[in-house]
Amino acid sequence: MITAVREGFDVFECLKCHHKWEHSGGVSEQKFGKRKKPIKKIVALLLIITVLGAVLWNGPLILSTFQKITGSQSPIQTCEELRNYALFLINTDRAAHGVQNLSLSEVDSAQRHADDMLKYDFFSHWDTNGYKPYMRYTLAGGQGAVAENIAAVTQGAPSDVKQALKTLEWNMMNDDAEWNWGHRDNILNAFHNKVSIGVSYGNDQVYFVQDFVNEYVRWTAFSVTQNEVALIGSLSKQMSLSQVNIFYDSPPSTLTKDQLEKSPYNGAYTQGTFVGMVVPSGYESTEGITINADTWSQSGLTFQVRFNPTPVFNTHGKGVYTLYLQSSGQASLTSYSIWND
Secondary structure (H helix, E strand, O other): OOOOOOOOOOOOOOOOOOOOOOOOOOOOHHHHHHHHHHHHHHHHHHHHHHHHHHHHHOHHHHHHHHHHHHOOOOOOOOHHHHHHHHHHHHHHHHHHOOOOOOEEOOOOHHHHHHHHHHHHOOOOOOOOOOOOHHHHHHHOOOOOEEEEEEEEEOOOOOOOHHHHHHHHHHHHHHOOHHHOOHHHHHHHOOOOOEEEEEEEEEOOEEEEEEEEEEOOEEEEEEEEOOOOEEEEEEEOOOOOEEEEEEEEEOOOOOOOHHHHOOOOOOOOOOOOEEEEEEEOOOOOOOOOEEEEOOEEEEEOOEEEEEEOOHHHHHHHOOEEEEEEEEEOOOOEOOOEEEEEO
16 A cells, blocks of 8 residues: 655744833833834734744745755655656657557556555565466456566655655666576566556555556456366457466465565566467477367457367365466466466
């Protein structure tokens, strides 16, 4: 959850000073002259109070004017502003390299993970439930394919969250050699067309999550039962479907902050263990098991794939099996996780 920091003004309580005057009879010129000094002090005090009141009353306008002159900005107040600014940073980097702009995904998997990291004070592609990015994306309702970047300022974060996001984006683009430029490659992947963005800040920390998405299918049916998986839909651009790659992860378990700070949870994540492929009749997987689809048809942009997943579940038993529907160019159209309990 993003905690909004509201900057305001201190309220000063002005105490009036009451002067006691002693009068000893008639008023001489000298005594009259002495009585003028307190009056001047009262007038001066009232003037100060008036000016101070005007400053306090017009404080927001004065602050706004000062910020425009100096170019400074106060912390962003809303999630929407943060996500839109982060999207602007991403699209600016993509445009500089001739790559199409992304739009925001409706799936909130990235925000859920950013909130979780802030709440439990950890930094990892895994979460406290032991879920990986594609599992979270599926649970959040995603039906495309996802690839995640995460970045964070875990202490001493600047009060201007936009500045922190700008620095983190720059680091992923220009100082990513330690991670073999994987974050940069993800940002510039031309096949991505959407991104789920999560930003959470507070407690001197800023967490930034980018879930890049390939979303090219309008689904007519996406159903999974113990005996049949049905993938039916239409593509938004022309491409040929080639296979469904299947990977396995052991049943996720709860992870503590200490565990998440150690290997393998403090590094890059993988798709899990390769199980095999679902392919059209007459084709065979070069490794792992081969499942020939009961139905595999494509006419123009529309397609239909049906197969029995039982052989897949029999390979490793309980756990999470993730389906990657592939185009002929090896780009993933899904990263859909199935829990086999």
